[in-house]
Amino acid sequence: MAPPHSRWFVRNVTVRGLAGRSKTFRWTLNPDVNVFFGRNGSGKTTLLRIIHSALTGDAIPLLGSPFESAEVEIWYPHTGQRIVKSFKMPPDEDFEMLRREPAFRRHIERLPPSQRRAYLPDGAAWETTAHRSDARGRVPRSFPHRYLPTSRIMDSVSQDAPRELSREWSMDEYFADSIQRLWARYSADVLGAVRKAQEDGLARILQGVISPAQTREQISLSLDPDMAFQRVERFLQRQGSRHLIQDKESFTARFDSEMAFKRVVLDINEVEEQIELALLPRTKLENLVRRLISGPKQISFENSQIRALARDSKEISLEKLSSGEKQLIRILVEVLSAGGRPLIIDEPELSMHVDWQLELIDSIQTIDDTAQVITATHSPEIMANISDEKIFTF
Numbered sequence: 154m155a156p157p158h159s160r161w162f163v164r165n166v167t168v169r170g171l172a173g174r175s176k177t178f179r180w181t182l183n184p185d186v187n188v189f190f191g192r193n194g195s196g197k198t199t200l201l202r203i204i205h206s207a208l209t210g211d212a213i214p215l216l217g218s219p220f221e222s223a224e225v226e227i228w229y230p231h232t233g234q235r236i237v238k239s240f241k242m243p244p245d246e247d248f249e250m251l252r253r254e255p256a257f258r259r260h261i262e263r264l265p266p267s268q269r270r271a272y273l274p275d276g277a278a279w280e281t282t283a284h285r286s287d288a289r290g291r292v293p294r295s296f297p298h299r300y301l302p303t304s305r306i307m308d309s310v311s312q313d314a315p316r317e318l319s320r321e322w323s324m325d326e327y328f329a330d331s332i333q334r335l336w337a338r339y340s341a342d343v344l345g346a347v348r349k350a351q352e353d354g355l356a357r358i359l360q361g362v363i364s365p366a367q368t369r370e371q372i373s374l375s376l377d378p379d380m381a382f383q384r385v386e387r388f389l390q391r392q393g394s395r396h397l398i399q400d401k402e403s404f405t406a407r408f409d410s411e412m413a414f415k416r417v418v419l420d421i422n423e424v425e426e427q428i429e430l431a432l433l434p435r436t437k438l439e440n441l442v443r444r445l446i447s448g449p450k451q452i453s454f455e456n457s458q459i460r461a462l463a464r465d466s467k468e469i470s471l472e473k474l475s476s477g478e479k480q481l482i483r484i485l486v487e488v489l490s491a492g493g494r495p496l497i498i499d500e501p502e503l504s505m506h507v508d509w510q511l512e513l514i515d516s517i518q519t520i521d522d523t524a525q526v527i528t529a530t531h532s533p534e535i536m537a538n539i540s541d542e543k544i545f546t547f
Contacts, residue, residue: 191547
């Protein structure tokens with residue numbers, strides 16, 4: 154999760170000539186939820202591509218898109234920093250080969266960004282203007298976010314997957330592989346935070362034992378003994394020291410009478426609070442999926458993988474889940490991976506039952522209410538519970 158001072162969101166988007174129209178469109182986005190609703194061909198998908206392209210700084214995917222120019226403003230509310238990225242579509246003849254030769258275009262898109270620019274027409278790049286940059290005058294080249302186009306399963310496959318293998322995979326296999334990779338990366342980050350909290354806590358405990366005079370006198374000594382016992386129990390279980398757990402009565406007696414013991418317990422309590430905070434988004438995800446995907450299937454989010462189980466505990470391959478279940482899991486795991494950064498989703502309703510559509514935005518915000526959601530949809534259910542100021546119609 155990004156620290157508050159580094160949080161940013163997309164604030165203003167201006168597009169001229171969208172979907173072949175001569176007018177200029179301007180949207181002021183909300184820092185939380187933004188739903189674009191309109192008919193087919195109105196420019197919703199192009200708008201999401203523009204925002205994604207501005208955040209990555211890669212203009213090649215935009216070449217040939219139906220608009221004339223665009224401007225995207227990024228805003229840091231805690232520092233007042235404003236970064237404006239602008240792009241003007243070059244004439245078609247300037248990128249004819251990129252447009253007519255899909256194989257050549259795919260080759261260029263696989264190159265590192267620094268090498269791609271050599272194939273762009275003159276001026277066909279995002280221009281960046283910073284207003285009140287940070288103390289060192291630096292402006293980020295790209296802005297981390299998550300982007301889920303309608304072809305999200307194919308587009309999410311790791312770039313280093315062998316080409317000969319990827320040609321043999323089915324869409325279902327692409328999903329299973331990509332979602333497991335995404336979950337493994339997220340879990341590694343969370344487990345790293347858990348390990349650091351444990352290491353820091355053990356260091357404090359040892360300091361208190363070795364140099365009790367240097368222990369923190371300002372620490373609050375108020376803690377419910379029942380809560381203290383539960384957290385110490387969890388702490389010892391995590392350390393593989395379950396055999397050290399005392400009975401509750403003995404624990405409470407020592408907690409009430411021995412100051413040194415109480416200080417150790419308070420340090421352990423602080424560790425467990427940090428761990429609970431690190432695991433909270435994952436816990437919310439598990440609870441949501443358990444409630445939404447009910448019936449004979451159970452989705453288990455383990456430290457290294459996601460598993461699907463039938464009622465008899467027989468394992469089901471992720472690729473055998475229904476398309477709606479895959480869609481739901483994909484989006485909710487992407488929310489975790491976004492880490493409070495913008496999440497851009499084109500047509501989140503794909504294959505999803507209307508009941509899930511009604512709850513989707515609320516579910517996203519339940520997992521992470523700090524992430525900016527920017528989505529385009531044809532579904533009235535997606536925006537049924539969204540306030541009017543968060544809906545933009547074409």
